[in-house]
Amino acid sequence: MxxxxxxxxxxxxxxxxxxxxxxxxxxxxxxxxxxxxxxxxxxxxxxxxxxxxxxxxxxxxxxxxxxxxxxxxxxxxxxxxxxxxxxxxxxxxxxxxxxxxxxxxxxxxxxxxxxxxxxxxxxxxxxxxxxxxxxxxxxxxxxxxxxxxxxxxxxxxxxxxxxxxxxxxxxxxxxxxxxxxxxxxxxxxxxxxxxxxxxxxxxxxxxxxxxxxxxxxxxxxxxxxxxxxxVFEGLDAPVWNAAPETAGNVLHSANTSSKPVRVAPPGSVAVPKVTRAPLQTLSQQFYDGQQ
The missing domain is CATH 3.60.20.10 (Aminohydrolase, N-terminal nucleophile (Ntn) domain)
Known part of the structure; x- marks a missing residue:
């Protein structure tokens, strides 16, 4: 080529x-x-x-x-x-x-x-x-x-x-x-x-x-x-599930509804009942600690 x-x-x-x-x-x-x-x-x-x-x-x-x-x-x-x-x-x-x-x-x-x-x-x-x-x-x-x-x-x-x-x-x-x-x-x-x-x-x-x-x-x-x-290392990490006023560079705010497309497992697969917790990054944990 x-x-x-x-x-x-x-x-x-x-x-x-x-x-x-x-x-x-x-x-x-x-x-x-x-x-x-x-x-x-x-x-x-x-x-x-x-x-x-x-x-x-x-x-x-x-x-x-x-x-x-x-x-x-x-x-x-x-x-x-x-x-x-x-x-x-x-x-x-x-x-x-x-x-x-x-x-x-x-x-x-x-x-x-x-x-x-x-x-x-x-x-x-x-x-x-x-x-x-x-x-x-x-x-x-x-x-x-x-x-x-x-x-x-x-x-x-x-x-x-x-x-x-x-x-x-x-x-x-x-x-x-x-x-x-x-x-x-x-x-x-x-x-x-x-x-x-x-x-x-x-x-x-x-x-x-x-x-x-x-x-x-x-x-x-x-x-x-x-x-x-x-330059890459100088960019802030993304912030997840935060109120917009909490921090800058919010990738996903708390009032935004976003869900992936999930494929349902067949009936023969046992699915435990769990409560999905919001995903967080270290950045989000840091901002939560400042509130």
Missing amino acids: TYCVGMRLNAGLVFLSDSRTNAGVDQVGTFRKLSVFEIPGDRMMVMMTAGNLSISQSIRQMVSELKTDAGHSIWNAPNMYEAARILGEAVRQVHQRDAEALSSFGIEFNVSIIFGGQIKGERCRLFQIYSAGNFIESHDENTYFQIGEAKYGKPIIDRVVSPATSLDDAAKCALISMDSTLRSNVSVGLPLDMLVYEADKLAVTHFVTIDERNEYFQMIRSTWGHQLKS
């Missing part, structure tokens, strides 16, 4: 991908999933892929050579929308060539792509392209795309990133998002490729390959985990 995230900001673009393709007990595969199409001073475009590696590598080769009937290629497309259309056509051509053969071996045609960049004369743009070659574009309401194992790293991005976020803060957020994914899913792994592009430069601004020896990423991993634990 994989995890890739791309962010479109007022200041530019941030791309981050892992490099794991297999995570079996005795077979761990590593292939780079971030590719750059660049003509300095004219265009800078980035493609990140998730899904079947052979399909994504075929698409990368196809799109680098493909020309439309109008003579457009990814190297001379007049705008990013046209470049995304060319990439979508490359996906469809690889599907037409390989999908049936793959299907006969029980292999699904599976690929997801994040594609973004800037062509001279227009702003930075970001797209997500699907297995059918169709795509959507990022706007201010949705400033980022994820592919692969997206769920673990999504919450931090939703809370932090907006179009006004700086490139450095977005890069930091992307790395925290990746760390959360690495911690929770063995199918995502180091090394990472990170590319940060400053708007209107029309060439790669910053690029780094991050492995387990990278000092900044190790600092992110240790500090973020420690700070999360500190």
Whole structure:
């Protein structure tokens, strides 16, 4: 599997991908999933892929050579929308060539792509392209795309990133998002490729390959985990069955009626008659003692 995230900001673009393709007990595969199409001073475009590696590598080769009937290629497309259309056509051509053969071996045609960049004369743009070659574009309401194992790293991005976020803060957020994914899913792994592009430069601004020896990423991993634990421990424990005026942070007040759905035992089961006492926590016992 994989995890890739791309962010479109007022200041530019941030791309981050892992490099794991297999995570079996005795077979761990590593292939780079971030590719750059660049003509300095004219265009800078980035493609990140998730899904079947052979399909994504075929698409990368196809799109680098493909020309439309109008003579457009990814190297001379007049705008990013046209470049995304060319990439979508490359996906469809690889599907037409390989999908049936793959299907006969029980292999699904599976690929997801994040594609973004800037062509001279227009702003930075970001797209997500699907297995059918169709795509959507990022706007201010949705400033980022994820592919692969997206769920673990999504919450931090939703809370932090907006179009006004700086490139450095977005890069930091992307790395925290990746760390959360690495911690929770063995199918995502180091090394990472990170590319940060400053708007209107029309060439790669910053690029780094991050492995387990990278000092900044190790600092992110240790500090973020420690700070999360500190914040968690600083939150009050829930208070049960209390009058609202007794304490703050009441999870369940005494005048609230809440009952679980209980499944009745069959008649053959002897059920002793007991009186259920209200459940209490140490916090509740403490507040009761203060009355």
